[in-house]
Amino acid sequence: MDAALLVDFLSATVRIATPILLAAMGGILIERAGTFAVGLEGMMLSGAFFGVVGAYLSASIVVGLFASCLGGLLFAAIVAIATTRFDTEHMVTGLAANLLALGFTSFALRTIVGRGQAPVIHIPLLQPVPIPILADIPVIGALLFRQPPLTYLAFVAVIAIAIFLRRTRSGLLLTASGENPLALFAAGTDPIRIRFVALLAGGILAGLAGAVLSLQQIGTFTDGMTGGRGYLALAAVIVGRWLPLGTLAGCILFGATEALQLRVQAFNLPVSSYVIQMVPYVAALLVLAGLGRTARLPAAIGQPFRRD
Amino acid sequence: MTVATIAPRRRWLRGALALRVIQSVVWSLVITGVLILMAGKNPIVAYQHIVIGAFGSWDRLVVGLNKAVPYMLAGVGVALCFRGNVTNMGGEGQIAMGGLAASFVALIGATTLGAAVVPAAMLAGVLGGVAWSVIAATIVLWRGVHEVLVTLMMNFIAWLIVAEFLHGPMGEIDAGFPQTPMFESVAWLPKLVTRTDLHIGIVLAVLAAIAAHVVLWHTVIGFRWRLAGASDRAAHYAGVSRARSGFGVMTTCGALSGLAGAIEVLGVHYRLIEGFSLGFGFIAIAVALLATLKPLWVIPAALFFAFLETGALSMQRQIGIPSSLVLVIQGLSLIFVLCAVGRGGRRV
Numbered sequence: 272m273d274a275a276l277l278v279d280f281l282s283a284t285v286r287i288a289t290p291i292l293l294a295a296m297g298g299i300l301i302e303r304a305g306t307f308a309v310g311l312e313g314m315m316l317s318g319a320f321f322g323v324v325g326a327y328l329s330a331s332i333v334v335g336l337f338a339s340c341l342g343g344l345l346f347a348a349i350v351a352i353a354t355t356r357f358d359t360e361h362m363v364t365g366l367a368a369n370l371l372a373l374g375f376t377s378f379a380l381r382t383i384v385g386r387g388q389a390p391v392i393h394i395p396l397l398q399p400v401p402i403p404i405l406a407d408i409p410v411i412g413a414l415l416f417r418q419p420p421l422t423y424l425a426f427v428a429v430i431a432i433a434i435f436l437r438r439t440r441s442g443l444l445l446t447a448s449g450e451n452p453l454a455l456f457a458a459g460t461d462p463i464r465i466r467f468v469a470l471l472a473g474g475i476l477a478g479l480a481g482a483v484l485s486l487q488q489i490g491t492f493t494d495g496m497t498g499g500r501g502y503l504a505l506a507a508v509i510v511g512r513w514l515p516l517g518t519l520a521g522c523i524l525f526g527a528t529e530a531l532q533l534r535v536q537a538f539n540l541p542v543s544s545y546v547i548q549m550v551p552y553v554a555a556l557l558v559l560a561g562l563g564r565t566a567r568l569p570a571a572i573g574q575p576f577r578r579d
Numbered sequence: 580m581t582v583a584t585i586a587p588r589r590r591w592l593r594g595a596l597a598l599r600v601i602q603s604v605v606w607s608l609v610i611t612g613v614l615i616l617m618a619g620k621n622p623i624v625a626y627q628h629i630v631i632g633a634f635g636s637w638d639r640l641v642v643g644l645n646k647a648v649p650y651m652l653a654g655v656g657v658a659l660c661f662r663g664n665v666t667n668m669g670g671e672g673q674i675a676m677g678g679l680a681a682s683f684v685a686l687i688g689a690t691t692l693g694a695a696v697v698p699a700a701m702l703a704g705v706l707g708g709v710a711w712s713v714i715a716a717t718i719v720l721w722r723g724v725h726e727v728l729v730t731l732m733m734n735f736i737a738w739l740i741v742a743e744f745l746h747g748p749m750g751e752i753d754a755g756f757p758q759t760p761m762f763e764s765v766a767w768l769p770k771l772v773t774r775t776d777l778h779i780g781i782v783l784a785v786l787a788a789i790a791a792h793v794v795l796w797h798t799v800i801g802f803r804w805r806l807a808g809a810s811d812r813a814a815h816y817a818g819v820s821r822a823r824s825g826f827g828v829m830t831t832c833g834a835l836s837g838l839a840g841a842i843e844v845l846g847v848h849y850r851l852i853e854g855f856s857l858g859f860g861f862i863a864i865a866v867a868l869l870a871t872l873k874p875l876w877v878i879p880a881a882l883f884f885a886f887l888e889t890g891a892l893s894m895q896r897q898i899g900i901p902s903s904l905v906l907v908i909q910g911l912s913l914i915f916v917l918c919a920v921g922r923g924g925r926r927v
Contacts (some may be wrong), residue, residue: 309727349914357918361866362666364726366861367913374906375614380899382618494903500729510729545743552735558723559732568725 288526290483294504297476302532304379305449309365312501317342318478319485320376323492343478343542351470373551377494397487421483433515449569454463506508507553525551599919607911632893633886641777647885649839651784653863654877656832663815663828664808669730670860672706673736677837679842680707682851689763696766708837716829757853768846776844793873865913
């Protein structure tokens with residue numbers, strides 16, 4: 272395997288891992304606060320959609336980015352209201368949000384934006400912003416420091432969330448809300464509010480993850496363009512045991528397997544691309560089964576909390 | 580176990596529950612109507628076209644009835660699982676594996692088995708679904724991993740296995756699309772009414788719903804499932820094994836979903852097509868919850884979703900409103916039903 276092929280493979284890994292990573296960071300916030308984040312897929316899709324529509328209508332990519340945050344926020348708010356106010360089952364609520372997002376984005380693209388047909392939209396992509404000096408390092412420079420802005424954001428988010436969860440008061444409150452909401456409540460903080468806010472914050476990150484796809488990598492919106500990446504992000508969170516750095520590793524693993532799958536022929540591998548595509552899921556299953564009961568979910572995840 | 584988990588369950592009267600479900604559906608139709616208005620179309624006309632499209636002719640009615648079959652079968656399975664407090668999201672994968680196994684038998688057995696090929700293929704479908712659910716159940720119960728995570732992962736693996744077979748050994752050569760060759764007509768599911776497309780699947784699905792109702796409410800096994808679902812403590816005290824009942828509901832769901840996959844390939848497509856079951860498992864979850872986890876209510880809920888889909892496809896052709904509207908209605912009804920019923924849908 273020559274060096275050029277390897278660099279190409281690694282940069283594809285980073286590219287594929289980025290949207291999953293951003294969504295997974297949102298997932299960590301949501302799950303550590305005590306809500307199952309099955310709705311990530313829908314938030315991502317909505318973020319991708321609103322990002323493209325915002326950028327298209329305003330001809331400004333910055334507006335597009337804000338719109339994608341709002342898009343993620345919208346579906347996060349639906350999940351948040353249903354799960355906190357109405358005590359609905361988290362998994363199924365997330366699933367409902369995903370169905371709704373899939374239908375809504377496809378419907379709105381054709382009717383509200385496109386007057387009956389799917390409109391042809393091409394958005395100029397977010398361009399790489401080289402970081403001075405660092406970008407000139409051979410190999411690593413091109414790989415890590417000559418990236419579009421949302422890729423930097425994803426990696427910054429990993430570090431920021433790691434510090435936030437371990438080292439700040441709010442971070443500890445958030446974790447407590449997922450581990451023992453009753454104790455938190457007794458100590459004078461409302462876990463429901465924390466879960467609500469965590470969902471909204473996670474929704475924004477997931478919306479931006481959608482923007483990575485639509486504004487940074489593809490430049491348009493197609494139906495269901497997230498294609499299960501929200502579920503992969505969920506798997507990455509689990510494989511990473513609800514820790515930001517572990518989740519980063521999980522995302523890189525998933526990115527690498529998909530990058531490998533796209534290069535099966537270039538690398539002359541003896542298996543079909545479908546078998547390689549299974550690797551992330553099988554890996555997630557094996558890790559889950561291997562960890563077994565020690566793959567401890569936040570203790571109170573999925574449990575309703577009532578103030579009375 | 581914290582106090583938070585033993586909060587009192589809400590009780591609804593039987594009639595009030597049905598009312599709440601209908602109310603939820605009406606609300607979702609109203610909100611979708613507003614979306615249609617925003618798109619510059621008349622929602623009343625759109626809904627009229629959906630109704631005409633679904634019931635306007637015998638052919639359309641048949642399409643809707645056939646479409647309801649997998650939703651009904653998998654929906655009943657999901658209802659049983661949720662009753663047993665197992666959030667099984669693996670319907671997608673189990674349907675896909677059922678379809679794969681049934682196609683395999685239909686392709687190799689058409690010449691040797693003769694008329695027995697249809698029951699054999701359906702049995703293979705059931706076994707395919709069961710096998711897939713046994714793997715999931717084993718990981719869930721033996722290793723203590725959360726069932727949603729396991730079943731979601733296994734859906735992706737199942738899709739990829741189907742793709743692998745269609746692009747490899749089972750695929751039709753030069754078809755230009757990942758699909759198997761068409762089955763011999765001896766391997767087609769018998770028709771319920773001759774000279775129409777209506778196959779016997781709808782009868783099997785209704786029978787399955789009735790059987791599930793009887794098992795759930797009138798047998799010891801059903802009682803154990805409900806008890807294990809309602810309260811871990813009560814089940815433990817009564818000597819009901821949580822693991823055994825979890826295994827029971829998951830494999831039953833696997834069998835029903837596998838049968839759904841088999842019927843879809845043997846009765847509708849007469850071949851295995853990539854993505855033939857895409858979304859079925861998730862719609863089945865919506866159907867089961869719309870039915871508030873009552874097997875008999877799954878019948879009208881599945882018919883509602885199926886007719887909504889066939890009606891919307893015809894509406895799209897007639898007046899150009901995209902049929903993805905259906906997903907909006909389905910998603911909204913699911914959210915509203917969840918909100919209206921709260922956790923009450925899980926009670927014994």
